[in-house]
Amino acid sequence: MTSVLLWLRRRFIAGFFVMVPLVVSVAALVWIFQFLDGLVAPLYERWTGQQIPGLGLITTVAFVLLVGVVGMNVFGRQLLQRLDKYLLRLPVFRTVYAPVKQLLAAFNPDNEYGFKRMALVEDPRRGFILGFLTREFMVDRGRGLEQLVAVYVPTNHLYLGDVFIYPRERVSFPQLSVEEGIRIFLTGGMALPERLTSSSAISEPRAFRDTRRTKK
Structure with a gap:
């Protein structure tokens, strides 16, 4: 029963x-x-x-x-x-319009500033983390350019979450669309497929590619 x-x-x-x-x-x-x-x-x-x-x-x-x-x-x-x-100049209107527009734009894969694709991160302390790739960027801390990625991980709601920064080599990209990722979070993970293929292949930022060509 x-x-x-x-x-x-x-x-x-x-x-x-x-x-x-x-x-x-x-x-x-x-x-x-x-x-x-x-x-x-x-x-x-x-x-x-x-x-x-x-x-x-x-x-x-x-x-x-x-x-x-x-x-x-x-x-x-x-x-x-x-x-x-x-x-956005209207005081009352912008309090509702701006957050709603930003939220919809974030989950629109065709938007330049929206979520790009799903990301799977192997975190030694937290295990595997599934989130949305939001940005690729470079950091120079005096040891050469480091390739990093920003991953948005929702909490209890899609529009609430945390942004984590990881080295590029620790992130892989499962064959899931942004829409499928949204469905996975909305169902608490029950929409995850039984078998998932994840690849580390992704286009490098132009600055990183140009630096590598210069070194060669």
Whole structure:
């Protein structure tokens, strides 16, 4: 009986953490749809003289695609950056907007300043540590350039955690996407595959490559 309850408990928790991001995403899309539909539905009805089901959904999809297209070209990126500056000047708005944007940007693998990939660190004191690679950089302490990496390790929440700095040679990179890593942390490790391949191969920073060429 205890094993059955334990099995049910684990499956329920796993299902709960899988459903939470799905529900939040759907709720956000529904809110955007209702907001845009409330704006454009009266206009469509005035132009056509009748209510046409589905136009609100089409408008929402078109609006999201348009924002994506604008945000991916140079002019649109500059326009959005300027809009960000104006929004961040609003005292009340920036307290909510800035943290949410930074959090979403961090978990976006296409973002230049977001998490790059998953990292697996062998720490002699703590064992193996799984986290998100955030940055590669060089340090010169008088003994030549040292290649280091910054790894973000979440604690009880994805947006709360610690940043650890490790030598590059102690870090390997498992074949896991950032999305899979998020799922692993949300499920308390239950989403880890039974077999995991980890490689130490990663592109070296340009400064480190240039230094090696100079020495040769």
